[in-house]
Amino acid sequence: MPSDQTDLPTSADVFTAAQNIAGRIHRTPLIRSRQIDELCGANLWYKCEHLQKVGAFKARGASNALAQLPAETQMVATHSSGNHGAALAWAAAELGLACTVVMPETAPLAKRAAVAGYGAEIVICGPSQADREATLQKVVQQTGAHVVPPFDDRRIIAGQGTVALEIMQQCREQGFTPDIVIAPVGGGGLLAGIGLAVAALAPDVVVMGAEPAGADDAQRSLRGGVHITTPQAPDTIADGLRTTLGRRNYAVIKRTVRDILTVSERGIVEAMQLLWTRTKQLVEPSAAVGLAAVLEHGARFRNKNVAIVLTGGNMDLNRIADLFVDEEEIQ
Amino acid sequence: MPSDQTDLPTSADVFTAAQNIAGRIHRTPLIRSRQIDELCGANLWYKCEHLQKVGAFKARGASNALAQLPAETQMVATHSSGNHGAALAWAAAELGLACTVVMPETAPLAKRAAVAGYGAEIVICGPSQADREATLQKVVQQTGAHVVPPFDDRRIIAGQGTVALEIMQQCREQGFTPDIVIAPVGGGGLLAGIGLAVAALAPDVVVMGAEPAGADDAQRSLRGGVHITTPQAPDTIADGLRTTLGRRNYAVIKRTVRDILTVSERGIVEAMQLLWTRTKQLVEPSAAVGLAAVLEHGARFRNKNVAIVLTGGNMDLNRIADLFVDEEEIQ
Numbered sequence: 001m002p003s004d005q006t007d008l009p010t011s012a013d014v015f016t017a018a019q020n021i022a023g024r025i026h027r028t029p030l031i032r033s034r035q036i037d038e039l040c041g042a043n044l045w046y047k048c049e050h051l052q053k054v055g056a057f058k059a060r061g062a063s064n065a066l067a068q069l070p071a072e073t074q075m076v077a078t079h080s081s082g083n084h085g086a087a088l089a090w091a092a093a094e095l096g097l098a099c100t101v102v103m104p105e106t107a108p109l110a111k112r113a114a115v116a117g118y119g120a121e122i123v124i125c126g127p128s129q130a131d132r133e134a135t136l137q138k139v140v141q142q143t144g145a146h147v148v149p150p151f152d153d154r155r156i157i158a159g160q161g162t163v164a165l166e167i168m169q170q171c172r173e174q175g176f177t178p179d180i181v182i183a184p185v186g187g188g189g190l191l192a193g194i195g196l197a198v199a200a201l202a203p204d205v206v207v208m209g210a211e212p213a214g215a216d217d218a219q220r221s222l223r224g225g226v227h228i229t230t231p232q233a234p235d236t237i238a239d240g241l242r243t244t245l246g247r248r249n250y251a252v253i254k255r256t257v258r259d260i261l262t263v264s265e266r267g268i269v270e271a272m273q274l275l276w277t278r279t280k281q282l283v284e285p286s287a288a289v290g291l292a293a294v295l296e297h298g299a300r301f302r303n304k305n306v307a308i309v310l311t312g313g314n315m316d317l318n319r320i321a322d323l324f325v326d327e328e329e330i331q
Numbered sequence: 332m333p334s335d336q337t338d339l340p341t342s343a344d345v346f347t348a349a350q351n352i353a354g355r356i357h358r359t360p361l362i363r364s365r366q367i368d369e370l371c372g373a374n375l376w377y378k379c380e381h382l383q384k385v386g387a388f389k390a391r392g393a394s395n396a397l398a399q400l401p402a403e404t405q406m407v408a409t410h411s412s413g414n415h416g417a418a419l420a421w422a423a424a425e426l427g428l429a430c431t432v433v434m435p436e437t438a439p440l441a442k443r444a445a446v447a448g449y450g451a452e453i454v455i456c457g458p459s460q461a462d463r464e465a466t467l468q469k470v471v472q473q474t475g476a477h478v479v480p481p482f483d484d485r486r487i488i489a490g491q492g493t494v495a496l497e498i499m500q501q502c503r504e505q506g507f508t509p510d511i512v513i514a515p516v517g518g519g520g521l522l523a524g525i526g527l528a529v530a531a532l533a534p535d536v537v538v539m540g541a542e543p544a545g546a547d548d549a550q551r552s553l554r555g556g557v558h559i560t561t562p563q564a565p566d567t568i569a570d571g572l573r574t575t576l577g578r579r580n581y582a583v584i585k586r587t588v589r590d591i592l593t594v595s596e597r598g599i600v601e602a603m604q605l606l607w608t609r610t611k612q613l614v615e616p617s618a619a620v621g622l623a624a625v626l627e628h629g630a631r632f633r634n635k636n637v638a639i640v641l642t643g644g645n646m647d648l649n650r651i652a653d654l655f656v657d658e659e660e661i662q
Contacts, residue, residue: 029360050611110608273648277441280381280613280644313611317604 008251011200013158014193017060018165020067024094025059025162028052030170030307033278040294042301045178046275047167050283050313054114056240057163057190057311058087058150064159065148066091074098077145079125079132080115081107082240083312084150089120100145102136104128108239110316151187152246161193167307168201176305178205183309184289185209185218185260186241188249190311195256209253209260210293212236212268218245219260222253237265240286240312261300263292271295275310287311339582342531344489345524348391349496351398355425356390356493359383361501361638364609371625373632376509377606378498381614381644385445388494388521388642389418389481395490396479397422405429408476410456410463411446412438413571414643415481420451431476433467435459439570441647482518483577492524498638499532507636509536514640515620516540516549516591517572519580521642526587540584540591541624543567543599549576550591553584568596571617571643592631594623602626606641618642 028048037044049057062084066076078088079102092099099120103112104127115122125135139145149156164181171178181198185191191209198207211218215234221227227250234242245253253260263271272288274295275281290308294301359379368375384390393415397407409419410433423430430451434443435458446453456466470476480487495512502509512529516522522540529538542549546565552558558581565573576584584591594602603619605626606612621639625632 055611276613277648280386282607282611282613317608 007154008248009154009157009161009192009196011196013154014161014165014197014200017064017155017158018162021060021063021159021162024063025053026051027166030167030174031279031281035278036274036291039274040298040301042294042303043305044291044294045171045174045305045307046279046281047163047307047309048281049163050281050287050310054083054086054090055312055314056083056087057160057309058083059090060162061153061156061159061189061193062087062091062148064162065153065155066095066097068155069146073146075100075143075145076148077102077136077139077143078148078150079103079136080150082111083314085120086111086114086118086314088148089115089118092120093118098145100139100143102132102139104132108316110314114314151189151243152248153189154248156189157192157196157248157252159193160190161195161197163190163309164194164197165201167309168198171305171307177202178307179304180206180208180301181307181309182208182210182290182293184238184241184286184311185211185245185253186215186286187243188218188245188253190309191218191257192249192252194309195252199256206258207256208258208293210289211241211260211262212238212289213262213264215241216262218253219262221245221250222257222260225254237268238286238289240284241289261293261297263289263296267292267296281310282313283310284312284315287313338485339579340485340488340492340523340527342527344485345492345496345528345531348395348486348489349493352391352394352490352493355394356384357382358497361498361505362610362612366609367605367622370605371629371632373625373634374507374636375622375625376502376505376636376638377610377612378494378638378640379612380494381612381618381641385414385417385421386643386645387414387418388491388640389414390421391493392484392487392490392520392524393418393422393479395493396484396486397426397428399486400477404477406431406474406476407479408433408467408470408474409479409481410434410467411481413442414645416451417442417445417449417645419479420446420449423451424449429476431470431474433463433470435463439647441645445645482520482574483579484520485579487520488523488527488579488583490524491521492526492528494521494640495525495528496532498640499529502636502638508533509638510635511537511539511632512638512640513539513541513621513624515569515572515617515642516542516576516584517546517617518574519549519576519584521640522549522588523580523583525640526583530587537589538587539589539624541620542572542591542593543569543620544593544595546572547593549584550593552576552581553588553591556585568599569617569620571615572620592624592628594620594627598623598627612641613644614641615643615646618644
């Protein structure tokens with residue numbers, strides 16, 4: 001299927017992306033917590049992408065996409081209810097490009113404020129995927145904007161993969177090799193990019209994905225060998241992981257990722273609380289899904305060196321209060 | 332007054348403390364946020380003592396005190412409702428010493444859990460300062476434990492001052508000199524220690540304290556020139572700053588600290604929210620008091636390089652929810 005293969009990103013694209021975005025993004029810290037290690041019986045390192053520009057790894061992909069725009073592009077656009085919109089708005093502002101972000105009316109106010117804060121125009125649409133795409137299509141017809149999709153895109157996947165190049169380098173600097181690299185999977189841009197990077201750099205290192213049990217299309221796709229594309233309406237606190245796995249993402253993940261584990265909602269909240277109290281890092285629910293997988297599938301990680309990507313730290317502060325109401329109820 | 336002077340800590344004690352505790356505590360990061368800088372019109376650096384051992388700068392003083400115990404001490408004790416108790420419990424466990432912490436029945440469960448988690452014995456007492464001291468006295472009579480006070484102690488002040496040695500070194504590494512170093516003041520161990528360190532290293536750098544307006548005994552003492560020792564019952568969200576300024580602390584602060592600024596409760600919550608959302612660092616209310624002072628006394632900091640000590644990150648997660656109820660009400 002040449003048309004399927006030719007637009008797939010490669011490991012080389014990840015290395016190129018690292019050059020494209022060097023100096024534009026942060027080399028985020030790799031931290032650890034002895035207390036959580038003792039609790040899990042494993043050696044865990046956390047890659048702090050909540051400390052990345054715009055507070056999420058999405059800055060990597062957006063920055064890489066804008067580094068290779070078609071000549072004379074003056075405007076970019078996307079649809080997003082979350083961090084990709086903010087990342088594209090930020091990256092466009094850095095280059096002096098106009099940017100429009102189509103956002104569903106259900107998007108959190110904090111996310112709207114972030115997009116507006118970077119100077120992008122916001123077009124509000126209905127809550128469904130179809131609403132978003134139709135509205136984005138209209139924007140493109142009216143303005144000729146170049147579309148940068150949130151995850152199913154060669155440049156985006158390659159950009160997100162740069163996080164794994166840094167992880168491998170930082171592990172070397174700290175004198176160890178990870179046995180496992182684990183990252184949350186929603187649309188699959190991050191996980192596919194990590195798969196490509198690790199396959200090239202350290203093929204013995206196992207790459208795993210983690211997703212909420214209530215949004216398990218990636219696990220079912222990978223384990224069943226058939227890409228499930230039915231749009232879901234997943235009910236999970238991990239708002240960044242509600243999207244369905246992309247086509248390119250699936251194609252890369254099935255070649256480079258060992259397995260995808262699912263986690264419970266309770267596990268996500270517990271992992272987030274552990275990260276908050278033990279590392280004092282304010283990560284968002286989606287970012288806790290990797291640690292939740294280690295907590296809930298302990299046997300697979302026992303005594304292993306595990307690098308876990310903390311993907312972002314953007315959330316409405318009011319939602320924090322809601323979470324702890326939930327916590328009280330489940331305890 | 333020789334009896335007053337001879338037990339006062341000196342700048343040399345701070346340098347000795349740094350040697351005493353080297354390798355036992357973390358060299359915490361010095362971070363910044365461009366967004367908060369723009370909001371404040373100043374260049375702000377945050378010293379991350381919430382990432383210190385036990386989640387607070389208190390590990391420095393406790394560690395220094397235990398490095399110079401009387402010969403054959405086998406047991407230490409203190410009274411504390413907060414981070415000093417956890418710090419002493421941790422430092423004692425590191426040295427294999429027994430430790431008893433007298434805690435008021437009103438101490439947060441999270442603090443009790445931390446003290447117990449480090450293996451110390453907890454003796455619960457009534458809520459007043461008199462209750463605490465009487466109970467500690469009983470413990471000492473029964474056990475012969477050596478008392479390590481929370482702040483009014485030469486070794487504690489010198490230990491806390493080591494944070495300023497690191498700040499000055501990290502500023503040099505980053506190629507600038509701070510104009511101002513600002514830290515919260517409760518009992519005054521941290522602020523006095525910083526005053527001693529900066530006086531020796533960089534006497535042109537201004538040291539300032541910050542405290543809640545509802546617990547302003549340090550400001551009144553410093554501005555009035557008379558040490559106010561009346562116990563207060565201050566009503567502030569900054570639970571770490573409810574104590575009254577110590578005798579040695581006052582004596583050092585009046586010689587080394589330029590001024591003490593007060594901040595409102597609303598300002599503390601706003602500063603904490605800014606730190607949470609912009610730096611993704613989960614600091615406790617007391618730790619936000621330095622930034623609150625910059626926000627509320629902007630003219631004194633305009634265009635200045637300011638190092639702000641984030642003192643700790645320990646709080647009941649349930650209290651987070653309560654805080655945001657407060658936030659909703661004040662907005």
